[in-house]
Each structure stands twice: as C-alpha cells, then as structure tokens.
Amino acid sequence: MARSVWKGPFVDGFMLTKAEKARSSGRNEIIKIWSRRSTILPQFVGLTFGVYNGHKFLPVQVNENMVGHKFGEFSPTRTFTGHAADKKAKRG
Amino acid sequence: MADTRILMGVVGRPHGVRGLVHVHSYTAEPADLARYNPLLDDAGRAWSLAWRGEGVAELRDAAGRPVADRNQAERLVNARLYVDRARLPKPDAEEFYLADLVGLEARDAAGLRLGQVAAVHDYGAGTSLEIERAALSPVIVPFTRDAVPDVDVASGYVTVVPPSEIELREAAG
Numbered sequence: 001m002a003r004s005v006w007k008g009p010f011v012d013g014f015m016l017t018k019a020e021k022a023r024s025s026g027r028n029e030i031i032k033i034w035s036r037r038s039t040i041l042p043q044f045v046g047l048t049f050g051v052y053n054g055h056k057f058l059p060v061q062v063n064e065n066m067v068g069h070k071f072g073e074f075s076p077t078r079t080f081t082g083h084a085a086d087k088k089a090k091r092g
Numbered sequence: 093m094a095d096t097r098i099l100m101g102v103v104g105r106p107h108g109v110r111g112l113v114h115v116h117s118y119t120a121e122p123a124d125l126a127r128y129n130p131l132l133d134d135a136g137r138a139w140s141l142a143w144r145g146e147g148v149a150e151l152r153d154a155a156g157r158p159v160a161d162r163n164q165a166e167r168l169v170n171a172r173l174y175v176d177r178a179r180l181p182k183p184d185a186e187e188f189y190l191a192d193l194v195g196l197e198a199r200d201a202a203g204l205r206l207g208q209v210a211a212v213h214d215y216g217a218g219t220s221l222e223i224e225r226a227a228l229s230p231v232i233v234p235f236t237r238d239a240v241p242d243v244d245v246a247s248g249y250v251t252v253v254p255p256s257e258i259e260l261r262e263a264a265g
Contacts, residue, residue: 014261022258028238032259048218048234050257057257059234061218074217081211084190085100085118086128089212089219091186091243092236 009039009068019044032057036072051075061092097132097174098191101125106166107148111159113168115141115149122147130154131173139173188243197249198223206252207231223252 003010012035020043022031032050045064050057051071058075060066066074104114117125123143125131130138138154151168152158159165183189190212198206198221207225212235214220219235233239233254242251 018258028255030234030255030257032257034261048255050232056230056232058213058215059218059220059232061234061236066217074215076215079213079215081213083099083118084194084212085098085120086124086180087120087190088183088187089190089193089214089235091188091240092218092234 009041011038011041016041016043019047022047030057030059033071036070036075038071040066040069040071042067053077053079096177098177098180099172100128100131100175101173103151103168103171103173104147105169106162107145109162111161111165112144112148112150113159113165114147115173116147125173128175128179131175133168133171133173141173188245192245193221193243193250196243196245198252199249201251201253203251209250221250221252 015033015035015038018031022029023043023046030048030050032052034052036051040062044062045067047062049060049062049071051060051074053075054077060071060074100119101115101117104116106113115125117123119125126141126143129140131141132138140152140156142150142152144150150158159168177191180189193209193212196209198209200206207223209221210224210230211222212219213222213232220232221235221240223231223233225231231254233252238253239255240250240252244250
C-alpha cells in the first residue's frame with residue numbers, strides 16, 4: 001500500500017541537517033549512513049553518501065534521477081559482480 | 093596466454109539434434125558475442141558463433157564445419173569461450189574495460205602502494221572501485237576524477253585519493 005501523500009516522503013530527520021552542513025562546507029566528503037530507508041530528496045543531489053549494506057559502505061553519488069527512491073535501492077545487500085567480458089566503466 | 097585472454101561466454105546444454113547449443117554470453121549486450129568471432133576455447137581451438145535463436149547458437153570450427161549432431165554438441169558443454177584482450181575495441185575517453193581495471197595496483201598520491209583493485213561496482217549510483225588492502229579492511233572509492241585522478245592501465249596502477257568520510261548515525265534515544 002502506498003504511503004499517504006499528506007505525510008510527505010519519509011527521511012530520517014538527522015540526515016537533513018547533516019546533509020545541509022556537508023553541502024555548505026563544500027568539501028568532497030562521503031557521508032556514511034545506515035539509514036537505507038530514507039527517501040532521496042532534491043537537496044541531496046550532488047552529494048555522495050556511503051550507504052551501509054550490512055557489510056560495507058557503497059558510495060552513492062546522488063543525481064536528479066534518483067530523487068524519490070530510497071537509499072537502500074542503490075546499495076544491494078546481495079551482490080554478484082558477474083564477469084567483466086567487454087563491460088566498461090566510465091569515470092565520472 | 094591466460095593473462096591476455098578474456099572470458100566472454102560459456103557453452104551450455106545442447107539444443108535439439110542438429111548440433112545447436114545454448115551459449116551463456118557475458119558481454120554487455122549478449123548478442124554482441126558473435127561480433128568477437130573467432131572465439132577460442134580452453135584448448136586453443138577457434139570457434140565461430142552464429143545466433144540461431146534466443147541464447148541458442150551454431151558453432152563452426154576453424155575450417156568452417158558446423159557441430160554436426162547432438163553427440164558432438166554434448167562434448168562442448170561447459171567449454172569456455174575467450175577472446176584476446178587486444179581484439180577488444182579501444183574504449184572512449186574516460187572509459188575503461190572492467191577487465192583492465194580489476195587487478196591494477198592502487199597507489200596513494202605519494203606513489204605508495206595501497207592495495208589492489210579487487211572489484212568494480214555499479215548499482216545505478218555511479219561506479220566505484222573496491223581496493224583490497226593487506227591486513228586491513230577493503231576501501232571503496234567512487235570512480236571519479238577527484239578520487240581516482242590517474243588510471244594508467246599500461247603501467248598497471250591507479251592513483252587513489254580516498255575522500256574523507258563523515259559518519260551519520262541517529263542520535264541514541
């Protein structure tokens with residue numbers, strides 16, 4: 001069942017203040033978080049979070065397309081890296 | 093030879109009685125496996141692959157003879173198919189093959205060894221490199237110009253400048 005619209009998106013409150021501090025500092029920091037349940041808000045765009053997956057903190061570089069999703073969606077708890085073959089990675 | 097070969101796929105079970113086989117392609121686009129013909133197996137034999145259906149392929153040997161029947165196809169089950177690294181097309185600027193990145197030595201800004209690139213992660217939120225360190229837990233850095241300013245595949249190293257980290261826990265109570 002979908003969450004009621006009047007409540008707004010869920011986000012752990014402490015993340016808002018810390019993210020704002022990280023943004024104003026202007027430093028390129030990874031913000032390590034355990035809150036996989038928090039919704040990605042527009043004010044997080046451009047920041048990099050290290051989202052805990054129960055084992056390690058995976059870097060999540062937030063962009064516009066991720067707004068509305070949960071942080072946990074980008075830090076899978078079960079991973080299969082597969083085979084490299086001809087797959088490529090682009091440096092951001 | 094093993095160092096320069098890249099695993100591109102594996103032959104699966106036979107399909108029908110005319111020598112067709114299922115092939116598990118590991119390429120980014122599975123159908124692209126046929127573009128890398130000829131493919132080499134573990135014994136060094138060359139095979140030419142042509143898709144005949146969804147995941148089903150016809151294999152021909154170096155002389156152009158197709159796999160004749162199901163019995164012959166069964167002998168190919170689990171055969172690994174490789175191509176030489178030199179045959180992969182040159183990647184675009186700022187693009188790197190995962191096969192090139194994994195195994196590179198990671199150095200810090202001063203040139204001292206940090207560890208080795210163990211894996212490349214991409215789960216839809218940017219690519220990151222996992223650096224395995226001796227006697228220390230692995231470190232994962234975003235694959236950006238800031239964190240990985242230098243990638244020298246030919247010399248076998250990447251320069252890594254791990255960004256500082258701040259922890260964000262919910263206050264107790």
